[in-house]
Amino acid sequence: MAILALPSGLCSQQHRVPAGDKVLPAGLSDRIEWVEIQDLVTELAMAGFRRLPQQTDGLTVGESFEADSDEAKPPFHDHIMQAARTYQVDPYLIRAIIIAESSYNPLAVSRCGARGLMQLMPRTAKSLGVADSFDPAMNIDGGVRYFKLLLDRFQGDVHLALAAYNAGSRYVRQYGGVPPFRATRNYIKKVLHYQKKFQKDMAENAPGRPAA
Template sequence: MRKNNRNRFLLILGALSGSILLSLFWAGLCVAGTIFFYKDEHGNMHFTDTPTSAKFRPFISFRSGMSSADRASITRYVERYGAQYGIDPNLILAVIEVESGFNHQAISRAGAQGLMQIMPATQQDLGLVSPFDPQENIEAGIRYLKMLMERFPDITLALAAYNAGPANVERYNGIPPFRETQDYVRKVLSNYDRRKSARN
């Protein structure tokens, strides 16, 4: 009797899981985005559209005209918010290229998300609700970069702070001795110079 009850419970659980996934699928048809998942140590599956750590992996992605991430749209957002916050669009595009390769669904190993790879904790500070929405991510990323540039007038330090955090820049009184951060600053500046030269 107990075995039959257990089997019945598993069947109900499976049906409910299927219904949840179907709901997520139909919701995804209405708005663009990605459903992420991870399997915990107990074998339980967890699904979300706003992952909070790098353990989440893409499960299924949806596209719609509402959240287009084509280069033309990205450039328009960059130019709009670059003008609003007084930052050269060429610099912003250089950051996006190095951060995410223009992939609006990118997630780093550390959990940074979206085009400008913003960490969840920083998202909360910036009031960023939809990190995988290109427009929202770009606006928040540019706003954060502007804050860092005001804090560190030297562009190399502002970029280092964007990558390694402002506390590390202050701790080492310069670019932190991290290979990743040093390579990051070099790549962004190189891309920045290339973009400026191409515009001239």
């Protein structure tokens, strides 16, 4: 199947379709600059996360994520854990989505108008009852609730839920799976990469782990 660019300038009613990927002269440089900035900020944020001491001995994944001391907690830890408990979504996956969407910037605004940590479109935020998309607690709660709805809609398939979160459910339905958009496929890979990285980093920093 051919890998397509995202349709230019479209914003999904569900979430959003990143703009500027199809027509090279019309905004591609802005899109590339945005992606490069996000990747740079992500690396800086991840460098800080890797330095955090972790406390995981004898705990499950969710419990170990929650058990960090106040000094060791990564950004927005409490809000993420609250949403993870409420909607039964892996906290590492939530954090990975936030990294991919905004690189921990609660004031991030995309060219398409998506806002906050989990990049909610205004229509989506309104439908979820999110009064202020720049409020980390509200944005994370709304974003995770929306992602959980997508997980349920696609029978727990994380790949399809991520594709729908990035490009919109209608494209997932239209193509009968992950849409052949390079940006969407790269987005899925990025989120799953960071989810595994968070899990690995937590396990490697567990007290009592034998030295390699």
